[in-house]
Amino acid sequence: MSATWRGVFTFNKYSQITASAVRKSLKESQRLAAEKRGITALRYQVWENGKGGEQIILDPAQDSDPKANKAAV
Amino acid sequence: MFARRTAARVITQPSLLAAPSNARNMATLREIELRLKSVRNIEKITKSMKMIASTKLAKAQRAMQSGKLYGEANAEVFETAKEGVTGSRKLFLVLSSDKGLCGGIHSSVTKATRRAFNNAPDSPIPGVSVESDTSVMVIGDKSKAQLSRIYPDNLKLTFNQIGRDVPTFADAAGVADLVVKSGVEYDSVVIIYNKFVSAISYEAAAVEVKGEKALKESEGFKKYEMEDDFTKDLAEFSLANALYATLTESHACEISARRNAMDNASKNAGDMIGSLTMQYNRGRQAAITNELVDIITGASAL
Numbered sequence: 001m002s003a004t005w006r007g008v009f010t011f012n013k014y015s016q017i018t019a020s021a022v023r024k025s026l027k028e029s030q031r032l033a034a035e036k037r038g039i040t041a042l043r044y045q046v047w048e049n050g051k052g053g054e055q056i057i058l059d060p061a062q063d064s065d066p067k068a069n070k071a072a073v
Numbered sequence: 074m075f076a077r078r079t080a081a082r083v084i085t086q087p088s089l090l091a092a093p094s095n096a097r098n099m100a101t102l103r104e105i106e107l108r109l110k111s112v113r114n115i116e117k118i119t120k121s122m123k124m125i126a127s128t129k130l131a132k133a134q135r136a137m138q139s140g141k142l143y144g145e146a147n148a149e150v151f152e153t154a155k156e157g158v159t160g161s162r163k164l165f166l167v168l169s170s171d172k173g174l175c176g177g178i179h180s181s182v183t184k185a186t187r188r189a190f191n192n193a194p195d196s197p198i199p200g201v202s203v204e205s206d207t208s209v210m211v212i213g214d215k216s217k218a219q220l221s222r223i224y225p226d227n228l229k230l231t232f233n234q235i236g237r238d239v240p241t242f243a244d245a246a247g248v249a250d251l252v253v254k255s256g257v258e259y260d261s262v263v264i265i266y267n268k269f270v271s272a273i274s275y276e277a278a279a280v281e282v283k284g285e286k287a288l289k290e291s292e293g294f295k296k297y298e299m300e301d302d303f304t305k306d307l308a309e310f311s312l313a314n315a316l317y318a319t320l321t322e323s324h325a326c327e328i329s330a331r332r333n334a335m336d337n338a339s340k341n342a343g344d345m346i347g348s349l350t351m352q353y354n355r356g357r358q359a360a361i362t363n364e365l366v367d368i369i370t371g372a373s374a375l
Contacts, residue, residue, distance in 0.1 A: 011306035012250040012313050016243060040243040041234040044251055050225030055233075058247050 102360065105353045112349060116342035122174070123335035130272070130328045136239040137269060137325040144280070144318025147311045151283060154294035163203060164259035165189070165227075166252070166316070167220065168266040168323045169213035170236035175331035178275070178323075179215035182265050185277035187223065189265070197279035198263055208257045212236075212248065212320075229257050236324050245317035253309050260287045262312055266319040267326040273333055275326040282315045284308055 005014055016038075023034045042058040167186050169179040189196045189203050196203075210230040211217045217231045230251060235244050252262070261283045268278035285308040288294050289301075299307070 006302060006305075010250050010253045011309045012246040012253070015310065015313075016246050016250075037241050038243045039241055040247050041237065042232060042244055042247045043234045045231045045233075046255075047221075047228040047231060050221075050228070052221070052228075052231065058251070 102353065102356050105349060105356065109346065109349045109353060112342055112345050116339055116346065119335045119338040119342060123332055123339060126328050126332035126335060130325070130332055133239055133321070133325040133328045134269075137321045140240075140318045140321030142318075143314045147282075147314040147318070150294075150297075150307070150311065151281075153296070154283070154288055154291040161202075161204065162258060162260045163201075163207050164252070164257055164262045165207060165209045166248075166262055166264045167209065167211045167213075167216050168264065168319055169211070169216035170323070170327055171214040171233050172236075172327075173215060174334060175327050176334040178267055178327050178330045179213070179219065181267055181275070181277045183216050183219040183223075185265050185279070186220065189263070189279070190224070197265060197277055198281065208259065210252060210255075210257075230255050235320065236327065240317065240320040240324055242313070242317050245320055246313045248316055249309060249313035252312065260284050262315075264315060264319050266323045269322050269326050269329070272329050275330065280315055280319055282308075282312050 020038055023031060023038055026034055040059060043055050044058060045055055046053040165186060167182050169182050173179075185197045186209070189198055190205065190207070192202050207227060208229045209220060209224055209227040210232070211220055211228065212232045212235055214233045217228075217233070221228055221231075232248055232251070235248075261281050264280045264282065265277060266280070267275045269275055283291075285305045288304055288308055294304075
């Protein structure tokens with residue numbers, strides 16, 4: 001068995017997509033708690049020949065998340 | 074740190090205040106007073122940072138406990154598939170965070186990476202030789218700054234904005250996804266992280282996660298009779314699992330180290346306040362005595 005998604009993205013991406021689908025289908029009260037676990041503000045930089053490239057936000061949709069602007073402690 | 078800067082300023086200033094001795098005495102008193110004030114403010118800040126870290130610590134430790142289970146479940150497969158050729162191509166993944174003021178957390182992992190690269194006897198992965206062109210990926214700005222000075226050409230990917238709050242599995246999956254997609258070839262990933270020993274101590278440790286090829290070649294793993302596609306999935310997913318376990322552990326270490334660092338800073342500030350108050354009171358008393366002496370000599374001269 002070989003699904004078509006394998007050519008497009010990795011298993012982790014696949015599992016994240018299915019996980020968010022499950023989270024969205026939960027009841028309101030549980031959904032809020034569960035969606036917090038799916039939040040990532042990850043940014044990354046690709047390095048080439050000792051130089052860092054631009055900062056890329058993994059998931060731009062979550063960048064406007066209020067948590068991201070929380071005071072740094 | 075701030076106090077030292079103030080001290081330097083206090084020392085350089087008196088040359089400007091070449092007033093009569095009495096006036097200069099008053100100026101020093103004023104300066105001591107100012108310094109006391111700033112040290113008190115710093116103490117307040119460090120104390121509140123300690124409080125915040127203390128409250129976060131409980132949460133981080135709970136996350137670490139649950140995160141560890143992912144790592145343990147993950148390690149079981151690798152325990153079975155232990156033997157077999159382990160390729161020499163490694164990929165180092167160094168875990169730290171973006172924020173400072175937490176003691177030697179960041180330099181601990183950086184130093185461990187350097188030890189591994191130098192094949193030092195106390196390397197975190199004993200008995201494994203590391204090629205000098207091994208790729209390095211870093212999570213967290215602090216270690217990125219340190220490692221980009223030492224191994225600028227080995228850096229392939231860096232991540233940040235992790236560890237602001239308790240790391241989520243989405244963070245780990247995102248990193249694992251990018252590692253797999255980056256096109257860097259590896260036989261196994263070595264994750265260097267801070268191991269939580271107790272609330273006051275931590276040490277750098279390494280976890281090795283095998284890649285798809287290494288798993289396929291392992292005798293023990295063949296018993297599972299996995300299909301090729303699923304082996305690839307397993308290798309990717311176990312990387313995410315191992316990352317999640319180590320991320321939560323590093324996070325707990327960082328918070329506890331920050332708590333301790335802030336505890337020490339508050340203690341030092343307290344000591345400094347004590348000695349400054351003493352100095353201030355002594356100076357004040359001396360000024361009063363001087364004035365009294367002046368009055369009495371003036372009166373007796375009449």
